[in-house]
Amino acid sequence: xxxxxxxxxxxxxxxxxxxxxxxxxxxxxxxxxxxxxxxxxxxxxxxxxxxxxxxxxxxxxxxxxxxxxxxxxxxxxxxxxxxxxxxxxxxxxxxxxxxxxxxxxxxxxxxxxxxxxxxxxxxxxxxxxxxxxxxxxxxxxxxxxxxxxxxxxxxxxxxxxxxxxxxxxxxxxxxxxxxxxxxxxxxxxxxxxxxxxxxxxxxxxxxxxxxxxxxxxxxxxxxxxxxxxxxxxxxxxxxxxxxxxxxxxxxxxxxxxxxxx
Numbered sequence: 433x434x435x436x437x438x439x440x441x442x443x444x445x446x447x448x449x450x451x452x453x454x455x456x457x458x459x460x461x462x463x464x465x466x467x468x469x470x471x472x473x474x475x476x477x478x479x480x481x482x483x484x485x486x487x488x489x490x491x492x493x494x495x496x497x498x499x500x501x502x503x504x505x506x507x508x509x510x511x512x513x514x515x516x517x518x519x520x521x522x523x524x525x526x527x528x529x530x531x532x533x534x535x536x537x538x539x540x541x542x543x544x545x546x547x548x549x550x551x552x553x554x555x556x557x558x559x560x561x562x563x564x565x566x567x568x569x570x571x572x573x574x575x576x577x578x579x580x581x582x583x584x585x586x587x588x589x590x591x592x593x594x595x596x597x598x599x600x601x602x603x604x605x606x607x608x609x610x611x612x613x614x615x616x617x618x619x620x621x622x623x624x625x626x627x628x629x630x631x632x633x634x635x636x637x638x639x640x641x642x643x644x645x646x647x648x649x650x651x652x653x654x655x656x657x658x659x660x661x662x663x664x665x666x667x668x669x670x671x672x673x674x675x676x677x678x679x680x681x682x683x684x685x686x687x688x689x690x691x692x693x
Contacts, residue, residue: 476555476649478577485572485607486552492613493565493623495548500530500562506540511590513690515659516541521683522562531560531567536646536654541687558648563683564637564661566627568646571603573625576649579603580626587643589657594693595645602626630658636670637661637682645692653692660686 489495502519509515516534523529533544533551535558544557551557551569555576560567569576581599583592606614606623616624618633627644631637639658646654660667663681670676 476576477651478649480555480575481577483552483572483574484609485611488607488611488613489572490549493548494527496528496530497547497549498530499545499547500532501543501545502529502532504532504534504541504543506542508540511690513590513688514540516687516689518561518685518687519683520561520563520685527562529562531562531565533557533560535559536648536652536689541689555649558646561685564631565622565625566630566658566685567623567625568604568627569649571605572607573604577603578649579647581645581647582629583643583645585642589643589655589688589690592643592655592692595653599645601645601647627656627658631661635674636676636680638671638674639667654689655692656687656689658685659688660684 500522502521504516504518506514506516518532518534520532522531530548531551533546533554533556534541535544535556541559544554546554546557551560551574553575555569555574557569557574558576558578559569560573567573568578568580570578579601581595581601583596583599587596604626606616606625608614614624616622616628620633622628629642630640630644632640639660641657644656646656648654661682661684662670662676663684664686666676666680670680676682
């Protein structure tokens, strides 16, 4: 696998408003090339598929070779819910660190010690986060088959118990088959990921309140909402007034999630 680096694409407009700061071979030989799940983990419901456009992703997403050991904590809540806080600051406004890679477990959302580049060959992780970008392990992002679907507007995560009918699940396709980049339409060069609609931007990063259903590689389903990009108090200020105090605490993601039947 050829790996190369270049300077990242900078998004000065966004940062000033945010405050501080096609291969489809699934044979056994191909599957053996990937880092498997830990022994005792639920079996995958899909064969690993090597992601495409890896060379293009490294500079476009400013991917790194070292593992990000940032803090991740999960708080169990009532009714089987969890709240996970992720230090997704990535080292600053111009990231110097890898994404934080995580997997869903019965005990919470746990970090996986893998670098950006090695993550292309690992089925251990389900979700990766850095700043306001969240990627799932599927499609161009990784060899697994984690998918995401947005529920209807107004869906309340706390009362959602089963997956609604008619959802369209997406794998990660922020690069086209010809390896041309697909942006999220914000104008700042960020990728159109399966969960990119969790935020909107005018003068600060506001939460949309969208609720997603994820299907993991073992077939289990997770309901998920991104609650904050800033610290909780600053996120409330951004969502209600359109402005955020400084320092904003940007890149501190808080996820509310739980298992679906």
